[in-house]
Amino acid sequence: MAIDLTITIAGEGGEGVISSGDFLMQAATRAGMEVVTFKSFPSEIKGGYALSQLRISDEKILSQGDGFNILVAFNGEAYSINKPLLTPGTVLVWDGPHGDFEPEAIPGVTMYNVPMTHISKQELKNPIAKNMVAMGSVAGLFGVPMDSLKASVAAKFKRKGQEVIDFNYAALQAGYDYVKQNHKKTDPFTFPPARPAKDVITLEGNQAIALGAVVAGCRFYPVYPITPATSVGNYLSELILKVNGFVYQTEDEIAAIAAAIGASYVGIKSFTATSGPGVSLMTELLGLAAMAEIPLVIVDVQRGGPSTGMPTKHEQSDLFITAHGGHGDVPKIVLAAADVEECFYLTIEAFNLAEKYQIPVFLLSDASLSLRVEAIKRPDIKSIRIVNRDAARSAVDPKEFMRYKNTPSGISTMGVPGVPGSAYAATGLEHSEDCGPRTSAETKTNMTEKRWRKLDRIEEETSPIEREGDADADVGIISWGLTQTMVREAVVRLRKKGHKVAALYPKVLWPVPVRQIEAFAASVKTVLVPEANVQGQFAELIRSKTSVVPVKQTLYRGEPFLPKEIEAKVEELINANAAVPA
Amino acid sequence: MTTAVTTAAGAVKLKPKEYRSAIEPTWCPGCGDYAVTAAICNALSANGVDPDNAVIVSGIGCSSRLPLWMRTFGFHSAHGRAIPVAVGMKVSRPELTIAVTIGDGDAFAIGGNHIPNAARRNIDMTLIVMDNGVYGLTKNQNSPTSREGLPGSLMPFGNIDAPINVLAFLLTYGATFVAQAFAGNPKQTGEIIGRAMTHKGFSYVNVLSPCPTFNKVDTFEYYRPRVQDIPADHDTGDLLKAIGIAEHALDHQKNPEGKVPIGLLYQTQKPVFAEKVDALKTKYKGTDTPDWEKILDGYKGH
Ligand SMILES: Cc1ncc(C[n+]2csc(CCOP(=O)(O)OP(=O)(O)O)c2C)c(N)n1
Ligand code: SF4
Ligand SMILES: [Mg+2]
Numbered sequence: 001m002a003i004d005l006t007i008t009i010a011g012e013g014g015e016g017v018i019s020s021g022d023f024l025m026q027a028a029t030r031a032g033m034e035v036v037t038f039k040s041f042p043s044e045i046k047g048g049y050a051l052s053q054l055r056i057s058d059e060k061i062l063s064q065g066d067g068f069n070i071l072v073a074f075n076g077e078a079y080s081i082n083k084p085l086l087t088p089g090t091v092l093v094w095d096g097p098h099g100d101f102e103p104e105a106i107p108g109v110t111m112y113n114v115p116m117t118h119i120s121k122q123e124l125k126n127p128i129a130k131n132m133v134a135m136g137s138v139a140g141l142f143g144v145p146m147d148s149l150k151a152s153v154a155a156k157f158k159r160k161g162q163e164v165i166d167f168n169y170a171a172l173q174a175g176y177d178y179v180k181q182n183h184k185k186t187d188p189f190t191f192p193p194a195r196p197a198k199d200v201i202t203l204e205g206n207q208a209i210a211l212g213a214v215v216a217g218c219r220f221y222p223v224y225p226i227t228p229a230t231s232v233g234n235y236l237s238e239l240i241l242k243v244n245g246f247v248y249q250t251e252d253e254i255a256a257i258a259a260a261i262g263a264s265y266v267g268i269k270s271f272t273a274t275s276g277p278g279v280s281l282m283t284e285l286l287g288l289a290a291m292a293e294i295p296l297v298i299v300d301v302q303r304g305g306p307s308t309g310m311p312t313k314h315e316q317s318d319l320f321i322t323a324h325g326g327h328g329d330v331p332k333i334v335l336a337a338a339d340v341e342e343c344f345y346l347t348i349e350a351f352n353l354a355e356k357y358q359i360p361v362f363l364l365s366d367a368s369l370s371l372r373v374e375a376i377k378r379p380d381i382k383s384i385r386i387v388n389r390d391a392a393r394s395a396v397d398p399k400e401f402m403r404y405k406n407t408p409s410g411i412s413t414m415g416v417p418g419v420p421g422s423a424y425a426a427t428g429l430e431h432s433e434d435c436g437p438r439t440s441a442e443t444k445t446n447m448t449e450k451r452w453r454k455l456d457r458i459e460e461e462t463s464p465i466e467r468e469g470d471a472d473a474d475v476g477i478i479s480w481g482l483t484q485t486m487v488r489e490a491v492v493r494l495r496k497k498g499h500k501v502a503a504l505y506p507k508v509l510w511p512v513p514v515r516q517i518e519a520f521a522a523s524v525k526t527v528l529v530p531e532a533n534v535q536g537q538f539a540e541l542i543r544s545k546t547s548v549v550p551v552k553q554t555l556y557r558g559e560p561f562l563p564k565e566i567e568a569k570v571e572e573l574i575n576a577n578a579a580v581p582a
Numbered sequence: 583m584t585t586a587v588t589t590a591a592g593a594v595k596l597k598p599k600e601y602r603s604a605i606e607p608t609w610c611p612g613c614g615d616y617a618v619t620a621a622i623c624n625a626l627s628a629n630g631v632d633p634d635n636a637v638i639v640s641g642i643g644c645s646s647r648l649p650l651w652m653r654t655f656g657f658h659s660a661h662g663r664a665i666p667v668a669v670g671m672k673v674s675r676p677e678l679t680i681a682v683t684i685g686d687g688d689a690f691a692i693g694g695n696h697i698p699n700a701a702r703r704n705i706d707m708t709l710i711v712m713d714n715g716v717y718g719l720t721k722n723q724n725s726p727t728s729r730e731g732l733p734g735s736l737m738p739f740g741n742i743d744a745p746i747n748v749l750a751f752l753l754t755y756g757a758t759f760v761a762q763a764f765a766g767n768p769k770q771t772g773e774i775i776g777r778a779m780t781h782k783g784f785s786y787v788n789v790l791s792p793c794p795t796f797n798k799v800d801t802f803e804y805y806r807p808r809v810q811d812i813p814a815d816h817d818t819g820d821l822l823k824a825i826g827i828a829e830h831a832l833d834h835q836k837n838p839e840g841k842v843p844i845g846l847l848y849q850t851q852k853p854v855f856a857e858k859v860d861a862l863k864t865k866y867k868g869t870d871t872p873d874w875e876k877i878l879d880g881y882k883g884h
Contacts, residue, residue: 201881211881215874220674222666241866242877246859248673251699255666258659262670265657266637266678270670288660381874417655417671417678420634425603425649425656428642436605437650 003033003192006065007142008053009134010082011074014046016131019156020072021052022373023135027148028056029202029375032195037373038064040559043227043311049077058192062492063485064372066562069189070142072134074116076101091187093137095130110187112141112179119174129171136175141183143191146176200375205343205365206273208376209299210235212347213271215379217386218297219245220270222259224252224278227311228367229301232273253278257285257298264294265426267391267416269351271297276305279321286326286360290451292426293404293412295354295389299347302366304558313558314368316481317533322362323510323541331452333357334510336364338484340374346507349462352387357411357454364509366532368560369482389414392422402433406446410453459513467520469495469502474577475570476524477503478517478550480538482560483530489563494570501570509538512545521548526573528553530566593630598623601633603653614765614791614802615645615712619652621763621789622683622710624772626654629779636679639668641693643685644719645712645791662692665700665709672707676856680707681779687717690726690746698755701784706854708778708785712765713748714793715800722796729835732799745835749828752786753821753848759785760824760848762831764809765792766802767844774845783854790842805842808834812845824848 007024011017018039028035033056042048055065071086072093073079079094079101086092088108096102098118103111114137120129132153139146149172157164203211209232213221221240223233237247250256256272263270274282279300289296302318304310322334333353337343346363354361391414392401403424405412412433415422429437430444438444469476469491479487484505494501504520506513521527527550529539536552543549553569555561601623609615626636633654640646642661649656659667664682672680689697689711697709715732717723724734724741727748731740752760759781763771771789778785790809792801817823824847834840 201878203881207881211877214877220670222670222673238866239877241862241868243872244863244868244870246673246862248669250666250669251695254663255669255696255699258663258666259670259673261659262639262657262667263674264670265667266671266675268674270674285660285663288663292657292659378878381878415655417637417675418635423634423653423655425638425652425658427650427656427658428660429658435650 003056003058005057005070005189005191006053006055006068007070007072007138008051008068008082009072009074010049010051010078012077013041013044013048013050015050015074016128017050017074018052020131020135021054023149023152024138024144025054025373026152027144027191028054029200030148030194030197031145031192032197033058033192034061035373035375036061036064037371038368039371041312049081056192062489063563064560065489066564072138074130074134075099079103091189093134093141112137112183114175114178116175119178120171123174124171126167129167132168132171133175136172137179139172140176140179141185142189145194146172198375199378201378202373202375203340203344204231205340205369205372206231206301207235208340208343209273209347209363209365210239212344213351214239214243214245215381215384216348216351217269217388218271218351219243220248220260220263220268221245221272222248222250222256222263222270223272224250224256224274226275226278228303228370229273229275229278229299231370232299232301253281254284257282257296260296261285261289261294264296269295269355271299271351273299273301275301275303275311276309276318277307279318279325283321283325286330286332287328288428289360290326290330290332291428293358293451294426295358296360297350297354297363298360299363299365301370302364304367310558312367314366314482314532314560315556315558316364316366316483316531317537317556318364319509319533319537319541320535322364329448329452330360331455332360332362332510333458333508334362334364335507336481336509337369338481338505339369340372341376342507343369344376344379348384348386352385353458355387355389358389358414359454364481366482391416392419395420396422398423403435404431404433404447404450406433406450409457410450455511458508458511459515462508463516465507465513465516466505467502468505470500471523473500473502473524474574475501475526475528476520477501477528477530477566477570478506478520478538478542479503479530480506480509483532486561486563486566487530490566490570493563493567499570499574510541512541514546517542517546517548521546525577526551528570528573530555530561530569532556532560594632595630596627596633598627601626601653603651605650607651608647609644610795612794613644614714614793615648617765617768617771618645618710618712618789618791619648621768621772621775622648622681624769625776625779628772628776631679631779635677636681637668637671639664639671639680639682641684641688642719643688643717644793645683645685646688648683662688662696664688665693665696668707669700669705672705673855673859676706679779682707682709684711685718686711686713686715686727687725690748690751694726697752701752701755701757701786703855704756704758704783704852706783706856708775708787710775710787710789711748712791713788714791714797715745716793716797718793718796729799732797745832747828747832748788749831749847750825753825753828757786758783758850758852759846761786761846762788762790762844764790764805764842764844766806766809770844777846781849783852808840808842809844810841812843812847818846818849821848821850
């Protein structure tokens with residue numbers, strides 16, 4: 001990568017830290033760069049430590065990276081939290097004098113002061129301008145084009161009128177002028193010069209899910225709000241109206257999943273999104289959807305749990321509940337997205353699988369991915385495969401029609417209200433092929449097997465799983481969700497160092513893709529599964545379903561892995577293996 | 583089975599019994615729910631409802647088995663969840679006829695959170711509760727509509743709780759049609775249900791439907807001398823008067839002279855949910871053939 005620049009803006013929630021990051025992100029996209037963002041903030045509306053980070057490159061970015069090149073510290077807390085990362089070669093832009101702290105000199109670290117608080121309060125008479133002053137100074141120091149920042153400001157405040165826009169322009173200019181008059185640039189970092197913008201669209205993780213759902217044909221979204229899933233609905237509420245669909249706010253998550261099931265029963269593709277506490281409630285009706293064989297998609301934007309836990313923080317701890325949740329034997333599928341592009345395409349895949357197999361399908365995302373912004377290649381909508389259920393489309397003979405016909409694939413034709421002759425009563429009771437409630441041993445056995453046969457073909461249908469790295473690696477990494485992006489970066493670095501490393505990137509976690517995991521494990525000496533939960537949930541599923549005994553690397557601090565942590569773990573395993581004579 | 587003949591107006595001509603499926607009810611002999619089934623068939627027939635465009639949704643309970651006996655579409659769903667399942671159907675396909683048929687426990691205990699939210703939104707569907715004042719399927723526990731003193735398996739000494747006043751409940755939460763019927767009079771019950779189904783908006787019919795097996799107090803014999811038609815001159819558009827009737831609807835449980843009001847308490851016209859959704863779709867120029875390139879352009883950044 002010729003350009004690989006990471007800027008972190010940190011301060012107090014409500015000070016415009018997050019929007020500053022968004023402005024820089026837009027400027028970088030406009031410059032034709034690849035961008036990956038990472039945001040972190042507390043669940044309070046105002047206050048608490050907030051961080052917005054963006055990594056900019058001229059090539060595909062694998063992960064959010066390990067640290068930053070430039071830190072913009074809005075206050076003393078932001079400075080002290082990030083002080084350990086101020087290593088030689090990095091730059092600190094800090095609020096002062098007249099801020100709440102004074103950094104001490106660190107050898108090799110370039111420091112520029114900008115009196116952000118002072119300028120906004122004393123000169124501009126409005127403390128709200130602080131982040132604009134900071135952005136202006138960043139533009140002045142690192143060459144972010146001012147017209148690009150101004151365009152973002154204008155777009156954001158369009159509805160508030162020219163006066164507000166002009167005020168923000170003035171704040172940007174004040175920060176810009178300050179650094180031009182007071183500092184001589186001594187660091188090597190400059191914002192990349194503008195290149196022709198690529199044919200990309202820029203999406204946040206949850207926005208990609210919303211768009212993917214609509215492309216998949218979803219026309220009904222019943223939902224109960226919960227962080228960090230709420231914004232899926234925010235992004236959908238107007239979009240779905242444009243395609244004659246509707247976002248319906250329910251009274252709780254049980255009603256949301258019930259309404260999704262009802263809509264799906266009448267032939268309308270629908271889904272809902274939630275997070276941990278909502279998944280617990282929705283678990284109530286997973287069995288109904290499986291028993292009545294209703295296509296159902298649920299997005300779980302995972303957060304720190306259990307209970308209310310850490311609503312805005314990263315964790316990958318809902319794999320067990322989504323794979324195993326529900327009383328009785330509930331066949332279902334669990335997918336996990338690693339980046340924003342996958343949030344889009346796997347949402348469509350989730351609908352396709354639900355439609356085809358008439359079962360519940362979970363798509364896992366997480367708090368970090370929900371907010372991550374990426375520019376993705378503009379999708380070619382016409383070439384996207386959309387699967388629609390096997391359903392009666394024109395009049396059928398009611399004497400022949402059997403809703404739960406026990407077919408070799410386990411899939412049977414659904415009746416649809418409005419299609420003459422296809423009327424049937426779905427029921428959560430065990431039933432015969434023509435819906436009659438039954439308790440006979442034969443029916444229970446046959447119908448259970450019918451429902452579970454659907455899972456037999458999932459691994460084939462969703463193959464092959466991407467494998468990267470050496471054919472005969474010392475360590476093979478299996479990961480899921482966002483962690484895959486850090487693994488990719490670690491693998492590149494490790495192989496550059498000459499280590500023999502491979503990685504497998506499954507998207508379908510349940511049913512566990514047994515055949516391919518066995519094959520991968522056979523090609524490497526040690527299997528490592530890094531994941532952000534304390535139990536090593538995917539490692540445990542692999543252990544229970546395959547002959548593989550993976551090494552677990554677990555992390556549960558509310559922040560995603562850093563690539564270097566996975567790198568270090570792999571090197572530790574390689575060294576340990578080398579120390580033991582074969 | 584009969585395939586419905588659709589008339590020019592979209593209505594069909596089927597006899598009441600043609601709305602029944604081949605499955606025979608499994609209720610106890612003497613259960614009030616038989617009469618409710620007959621009443622619903624009468625109502626569907628009288629209204630010319632096309633069974634291929636109607637869904638009857640239920641929860642779990644003796645009464646909730648009802649959709650299984652019907653030739654319409656049906657969904658025997660989960661305990662307490664019939665209403666949100668039905669809401670999902672109606673909001674996503676407003677042209678369908680949707681009725682919910684559940685028990686008093688299903689409606690007011692486990693599913694109690696759902697009625698207020700469907701009622702206040704005036705979702706155009708009919709909720710029929712078969713109120714037997716008891717949990718039948720789980721064999722005799724008190725329900726939210728059980729009268730004080732009624733023995734149940736968890737309160738063999740008699741219910742220590744007061745019942746909720748379901749008619750007042752529905753009126754308070756904004757149902758736009760509230761009526762009570764008695765399964766001992768299937769013809770009248772069919773007429774009331776028929777009116778409820780033609781009502782545009784959220785309609786509620788509380789059917790007093792005795793469970794002779796477990797509720798030995800609120801029986802057909804008990805109700806017969808006590809039911810009393812709401813006077814013809816009652817102003818059904820007057821909410822306060824309707825609440826006045828509801829207020830005394832349970833007097834009979836304490837006062838031997840008390841009467842059980844039967845008929846329509848309240849009916850009003852308000853915009854139904856689907857109309858508001860339609861207006862929004864129009865405002866946003868909703869289309870079934872979206873211009874995807876234009877939609878994608880919206881994500882190009884500023
Ligand atoms: C989640 C759940 N909890 C409990 C039950 C057991 N259960 C089945 S029906 C019922 C109550 C039925 O009472 P009601 O709704 O009044 O119907 P009825 O049988 O009287 O017609 C209960 C508690 C269940 N099926 N599901
Ligand atoms: S137990 Fe009661 S409610 Fe249930 S079928 Fe028998 S009589 Fe009807
Ligand atoms: Mg009951």
